[in-house]
Amino acid sequence: GFIPNMYANMVNVPGVLSTYLHGYAEFRQKSGFSPTEQEVVFLAISQQNGCNYCTAAHSMLADKMSGVPAPALAAMRAHQTIPDAKLQALYTYAQELVRTGGKPSQAVGDAFLTAGYTENHALQIVLASAVKTLSNYTNHLCQTEVDEKFSAYKVA
Numbered sequence: 001g002f003i004p005n006m007y008a009n010m011v012n013v014p015g016v017l018s019t020y021l022h023g024y025a026e027f028r029q030k031s032g033f034s035p036t037e038q039e040v041v042f043l044a045i046s047q048q049n050g051c052n053y054c055t056a057a058h059s060m061l062a063d064k065m066s067g068v069p070a071p072a073l074a075a076m077r078a079h080q081t082i083p084d085a086k087l088q089a090l091y092t093y094a095q096e097l098v099r100t101g102g103k104p105s106q107a108v109g110d111a112f113l114t115a116g117y118t119e120n121h122a123l124q125i126v127l128a129s130a131v132k133t134l135s136n137y138t139n140h141l142c143q144t145e146v147d148e149k150f151s152a153y154k155v156a
Contacts, residue, residue, distance in 0.1 A: 002149060006053060006135055009142040016134055023131040031124040035066040040087050041128045043076050044094035051136035052155040053144045059153035077155075089115035094125050102126070 010017035031038060039062040046054035059077060062068035075082045082088040093112040096104040104112075112122065138144070146154050 002147070004057065005144050005147050006057075006139055009138050009144055010134075016138065020131060020134045023127055023134075027124060027128050027131060031127070032118075032121060033124065036062075036068050036072075037087070037090055038128075039066040039068050040072070040076070040082075040091050041094045041125055042132060044091045045098050045129055045132040046136060047076070047079075048095045048098040049132065049136040051132070051139050053139040053146055053150075054132065054135055055155050056146045056150040056153040060150045063153070086115045090117065093117070093122070094128070097122075097125055098129055 007017060010020060028038060033041065039058055042058045043055065043062060046058055055077075059073060062073050063070070069084065072082045072084055072087055074080075076091060082091055089111045093104060093108055096108045109122075113119075
């Protein structure tokens with residue numbers, strides 16, 4: 001019901017906005033992840049990239065729309081272990097994929113697969129990473145102000 005501040009910056013380069021919107025929709029609609037898992041991926045990547053805007057936005061979505069359990073959201077925001085082992089494996093994998101430039105360790109990859117995820121899920125996280133790189137970097141460069149709608153979830 002509103003246009004996020006981030007879009008106001010992205011629209012200056014239409015290719016950035018259209019690529020972001022397309023990739024975001026593809027991930028949301030076809031990733032094979034539940035809404036909860038999608039939010040865990042987006043939060044993991046946004047935090048790894050140090051994007052306070054996207055961390056606030058996805059925290060709000062996690063809390064109000066995607067069904068992320070409150071203890072899991074609190075743990076992610078506090079950089080603590082998520083009580084749900086499967087979500088923890090997903091979070092760790094997404095962060096390591098970004099941190100290592102697409103080269104997660106064997107142990108992290110094995111834990112991800114053992115948790116019930118697949119190689120296709122791993123490629124979907126690559127898509128999520130590309131989408132979040134567009135938004136995270138745009139927010140860094142433009143110093144995007146957190147929208148009022150997300151303000152309760154600002155990173156301290």
